[in-house]
Amino acid sequence: MVRAVHQLNLRQEQVRSVLPVVLLGCGGVGRHLLRHIVACRPLHANQGVAIRVVGVADSSSLLVADDFHSSGLDDALLTDLCTAKSSGAPLSSMLARGQCQLFSNPEARRKVIDTASVLGKTTGLVLVDCSATYDTVGMLKDAVDSGCCVVLANKKPLTCAYEDFQKLVSNFRRIRFESTVGAGLPVIASVTRIIASGDPVSRIVGSLSGTLGYVMSELEDGKRFSEVVKTAKSLGFTEPDPRDDLSGIDVARKALILARLLGQQISMENINVESLYPSELGPDAMSTKDFLEVGLVQLDKSIEERVRAASLKGNVLRYVCKIESTGCQVGLQELPKNSALGRLRGSDNVVEIYSRCYESAPLVIQGAGAGNDTTAAGVLADIVDLQDLFQRRA
Ligand SMILES: NC(=O)C1=CN([C@@H]2O[C@H](COP(=O)(O)OP(=O)(O)OC[C@H]3O[C@@H](n4cnc5c(N)ncnc54)[C@H](OP(=O)(O)O)[C@@H]3O)[C@@H](O)[C@H]2O)C=CC1
Numbered sequence: 001m002v003r004a005v006h007q008l009n010l011r012q013e014q015v016r017s018v019l020p021v022v023l024l025g026c027g028g029v030g031r032h033l034l035r036h037i038v039a040c041r042p043l044h045a046n047q048g049v050a051i052r053v054v055g056v057a058d059s060s061s062l063l064v065a066d067d068f069h070s071s072g073l074d075d076a077l078l079t080d081l082c083t084a085k086s087s088g089a090p091l092s093s094m095l096a097r098g099q100c101q102l103f104s105n106p107e108a109r110r111k112v113i114d115t116a117s118v119l120g121k122t123t124g125l126v127l128v129d130c131s132a133t134y135d136t137v138g139m140l141k142d143a144v145d146s147g148c149c150v151v152l153a154n155k156k157p158l159t160c161a162y163e164d165f166q167k168l169v170s171n172f173r174r175i176r177f178e179s180t181v182g183a184g185l186p187v188i189a190s191v192t193r194i195i196a197s198g199d200p201v202s203r204i205v206g207s208l209s210g211t212l213g214y215v216m217s218e219l220e221d222g223k224r225f226s227e228v229v230k231t232a233k234s235l236g237f238t239e240p241d242p243r244d245d246l247s248g249i250d251v252a253r254k255a256l257i258l259a260r261l262l263g264q265q266i267s268m269e270n271i272n273v274e275s276l277y278p279s280e281l282g283p284d285a286m287s288t289k290d291f292l293e294v295g296l297v298q299l300d301k302s303i304e305e306r307v308r309a310a311s312l313k314g315n316v317l318r319y320v321c322k323i324e325s326t327g328c329q330v331g332l333q334e335l336p337k338n339s340a341l342g343r344l345r346g347s348d349n350v351v352e353i354y355s356r357c358y359e360s361a362p363l364v365i366q367g368a369g370a371g372n373d374t375t376a377a378g379v380l381a382d383i384v385d386l387q388d389l390f391q392r393r394a
């Protein structure tokens, strides 16, 4: 069957759907996304799909194709842009290539909104948020108003004011945010399908942090906390500031997205969160650099003691997320080594979804839950999933 579909796709030579994309954020995830888009051209062509990257923005500027109405930034430029950004060069270094323009903030934001407004009325546009900031919420809401589609890896726009969440999901067919929970794992899609079938979800339990999963399983092997956190960062598992992971806030954001998806009108303040570091080591007290260089080691001893105490009872530590109608909580728990969560290794996530149909035996989703590659793959799959809204008229 798989082979038959594949052969059918290979015969399909005509491009049926062209998806213009503006990308916000070209850090670890954004750059992987651009590389995946370029590498998947032949596959997508066989499927009748073409992704046209018309603009790329970072924290200070937007690079946009000269004729963004009908063409995009070419693949050679996108590849070089990734190389340039990896080595710390600004987007402006791409200007010499021609066929593109650069807008700096605050004009860049206005240009994103203008582009969305123009393309929203003509070809349509997918505004993709691979940044890690709250600052994109305004642009995303304007894009929704202009009839554009939105794809998010960034959790922040969905976890600020409830009204913003409502606005962004107001046309559910035009938004995808699979990578916000479990990176490339189909968590949002599964929950959405269960809800759509009228099967009430009563509980979601899981380990939803690739960073904390990796850190906890490495600690079991006797490694030092400060070292494994730094390794998790170098592997692309952590948020730009790893304290977002260690404070439990990143997991709480995922819990909030899931709870809101289930219809709970709650906010971050309604979630019980256990932090792995004290406020003296927090962002108000020291920079990310100082935390990594001098703050982290101060936590080694206490975490090691917690790991040892659990181990003496045959247990392991896991950072667990629980979403129920009575409330949401995220925190460190001692669990038997041979439990579903206790067996997790590396950056794997596991999510158990309980509903009427999945009452005694939950629906379980497990696999890599962090990393630039898998996250970008999830974002790309979300973009391609919107293809039916971009079909060319015959
Ligand atoms: N890594 C993972 O495993 C996963 C990550 N995610 C999410 O993906 C997102 C990206 O993560 P990651 O790539 O590691 O982050 P990075 O810090 O590497 O990249 C963030 C990018 O966003 C840009 N940026 C900042 N502010 C703005 C703005 N106002 N407008 C446009 N761009 C902006 C930055 O610009 P500049 O280059 O100028 O600094 C940078 O290019 C995060 O929200 C993260 O939570 C989700 C699931 C898994």
Ligand SMILES: N[C@@H](CC=O)C(=O)O
Residues within 6 Å of the ligand: 180, 182, 183, 208, 209, 210, 211, 212, 237, 238, 239, 245, 250, 369, 370, 371
């Ligand atoms: N920092 C996050 C990345 C994905 O959301 C994690 O470790 O899970």
